[in-house]
Amino acid sequence: MSRPLIAKIDLDALRHNYLLAQGLAPHSQSLAVIKADAYGHGALACAQALNDLAPAFAVACIEEAQTLRQGGIDKPIVLLEGFFQADELPLIESLGLWTAVHSEWQVEALMAYRPDRPIPVWVKMDSGMHRLGFSEQSLEGIWRRLLDAPDRVCDLHLMSHFATADALEPRYFQRQLQLLNDWATALNAPTCLANSPATLAWPESHGAWNRPGIMLYGSDPLEGANDASRGLRPVMTLRSEIIAVQELGPGEPVGYGGRWITPAPSRIGVVAAGYGDGYDRHARDGTPVLIDGQRSMLAGKVSMDMLTVDITGLPDAGIGSRVILWGKDESGAVLSVDEVARHCDTISYTLLTGLLPRVPRHYFEDWNEAV
Ligand SMILES: *Cc1c(COP(=O)(O)O)cnc(C)c1O
Numbered sequence: 001m002s003r004p005l006i007a008k009i010d011l012d013a014l015r016h017n018y019l020l021a022q023g024l025a026p027h028s029q030s031l032a033v034i035k036a037d038a039y040g041h042g043a044l045a046c047a048q049a050l051n052d053l054a055p056a057f058a059v060a061c062i063e064e065a066q067t068l069r070q071g072g073i074d075k076p077i078v079l080l081e082g083f084f085q086a087d088e089l090p091l092i093e094s095l096g097l098w099t100a101v102h103s104e105w106q107v108e109a110l111m112a113y114r115p116d117r118p119i120p121v122w123v124k125m126d127s128g129m130h131r132l133g134f135s136e137q138s139l140e141g142i143w144r145r146l147l148d149a150p151d152r153v154c155d156l157h158l159m160s161h162f163a164t165a166d167a168l169e170p171r172y173f174q175r176q177l178q179l180l181n182d183w184a185t186a187l188n189a190p191t192c193l194a195n196s197p198a199t200l201a202w203p204e205s206h207g208a209w210n211r212p213g214i215m216l217y218g219s220d221p222l223e224g225a226n227d228a229s230r231g232l233r234p235v236m237t238l239r240s241e242i243i244a245v246q247e248l249g250p251g252e253p254v255g256y257g258g259r260w261i262t263p264a265p266s267r268i269g270v271v272a273a274g275y276g277d278g279y280d281r282h283a284r285d286g287t288p289v290l291i292d293g294q295r296s297m298l299a300g301k302v303s304m305d306m307l308t309v310d311i312t313g314l315p316d317a318g319i320g321s322r323v324i325l326w327g328k329d330e331s332g333a334v335l336s337v338d339e340v341a342r343h344c345d346t347i348s349y350t351l352l353t354g355l356l357p358r359v360p361r362h363y364f365e366d367w368n369e370a371v
Helices: 011-024 035-040 043-050 062-070 086-095 104-112 136-147 171-187 196-201 337-343 348-353
Strands: 006-010 057-059 077-079 097-101 119-124 153-159 236-248 266-271 288-291 294-298 307-310 322-328 361-364
Touching: 006 011, 011 043, 011 196, 035 043, 035 062, 035 348, 043 057, 043 062, 057 062, 062 077, 062 086, 086 097, 086 104, 086 119, 097 104, 104 136, 119 136, 136 153, 136 171, 153 171, 266 322, 288 337, 294 307, 322 337, 337 348
Parallel strands: 006 361, 057 077, 077 097, 097 119, 119 153
Antiparallel strands: 006 236, 236 266, 236 322, 266 307, 288 294, 288 322
16 A cells, blocks of 8 residues: 555657647647656656657756756757856767757857867847847847857757747737747748747747647646647646545634635545645635546645545545546546646646655556556
8 A cells, every 4th residue: 555646647648749739830840848857747758758759859957958868868959048057068069969049158158169060059039038038139140150150050040939929919929929030031040939839829930940848748828728729638647535534514624724614514535645745735725626537626725745625515435535636537537737727826837847756657658557
């Protein structure tokens, strides 16, 4: 016997979602963004599952790339933020990585380095996110300098990130895209612009490369779902069980601080999952869960190792009942991580990347084998 909390990772769903992203952009290459341990799903396992489909992967730092290389992944890997220190360049070269550059000092470092073979470089422009990238004023000079150093850098691409591709209101997105299109034309540059929401909703932003991340894991990043995003399948299912039941009269407080008070005679299920596993402590009363495939809700504050749910309306539920905190129940019922995130005043990204190492990951390729 062991604690019943596990994260089931459906690698078929991951492949399905990747193929969906690829199918939406038939004239682009789609690299799979697997930074932050593949958004909490396990970077190496996800890379292995996508290795025959994705022409390249993207991570946030060289340590993440090293993990993949040590695991035998030999596809190109892009460093989305480039390098943090000039002394990373020899490793970038020996690991065969592609790097973004967003700052003058990175360009200086590349110019001062003598690689045996030129390093593929993606030049990041700040087109309106105002986080990383070269301004309009400096972009052309940087581009020309890199272009003039074919012994050091090659495969220049224009890269940029959208601030509002998920929003229904398109004005700011279109302003960014217009600027990028103008510069791509002026520099005759292939582009890499689209994240998941742009991949799903803005085909006009698809470039030589796209960079879908969250959609690969089955979360819908759009404010208003579309036909494509409705085709995504959840990859992670966070599953546990009820380990105890409380039968309470009306007016009884449940959990720390007594935040939830039984409105009537109630049955409370105690579930083995808490913020010590990464389940968000900000989850409000009423946050949905699935108990044996039926919807129920959180009642009371999340503890470190446990949380409490109201099973008054589910007379068959009891000790040992299956609890899905997000993902897909074996009955076929789905509770999206996006819906749970809304009840926690957050986004799916933080719930998925926030899953802690204490939770064992169980990988499978065929849903029916997993149960
Ligand atoms: C994380 C990241 C992505 C992927 O974004 P999603 O919203 O998860 O699709 C794309 N580009 C950059 C630069 C990123 O940092």
